[in-house]
Amino acid sequence: MHEDHDDREGHDDREDREETGGDASSRGVERDDREFLSLERELTVLLRRARANQGEMAREVHPDLESAAYGLLVRLEECGRQRATELAAYIGVGKATMSRQLRALEQLGLIAREPDPADGRAWLVDLTEEGRTRVRRVRDARRERYVSHFSDWDRREVGELARLLHQLNRGMEK
Structure with missing residues (x-):
């Protein structure tokens, strides 16, 4: 992994100028803001790819699954039974x-809901065995692709990326 974002393979300063509407200094953007312009560009690409991947993974779980629901299944697979709220x-x-x-997930047979014994007004949601099997299969395949995509990265770099993404996600909750 490269420390300096401008050393990326194929990176050209002209890309910065074209994507941001000209030379940063000519638009009154401080040179110190270049990192944030680069961050914005890279996050835009990452989020676009993430949306496409989420839709693909959702369809791998079930052809009729909405991409937005995939995150719910992952959360249930990682954390187990939870209240809908x-x-x-x-x-x-x-x-x-x-x-x-x-x-919709219940109709697809991927989750089951039951009344919360601690509060009869609330519902507890969990994956069905079919749901758990399908989600694990998709996540295992995806993890193998990540291992392949990041094969030239040191494991520490992968861990650092995961840590920074976690920090970013936590910060965005605020």
Whole structure:
């Protein structure tokens, strides 16, 4: 992994000028802001690719699965049974959206809901065995692709990237 973002293979300062509407200094952007312009560009590319990958993974779980629901399945696979309200808060959607997504997942046979014994008004959601099997299969295949894509990275670099992404995600929650 390269320390200096301008040393990336194929990187050309002209790309910065073209994507940001000219030379940063000519637009009144401080030279110190170049890192943030680069960050914005790289995050835009990453997020575009992530959306496409999420849709692909959702279809691998089930052809009728909405891409937005894939994150719910991953959360349940990692954390186990949860209240619908906890899932909604984690994903960042309202109760109505969560209810609609859970209903669709239930109809596909990927999750099951049951009343929360501690609070009969709340629902607990968990993966069905079929849901768990499908999600694990997709995640295992995806992990193998990550191992392949990052084969020239040192494991410490991969760990550092994961740590920084976690820090970014935590910071964006605020």
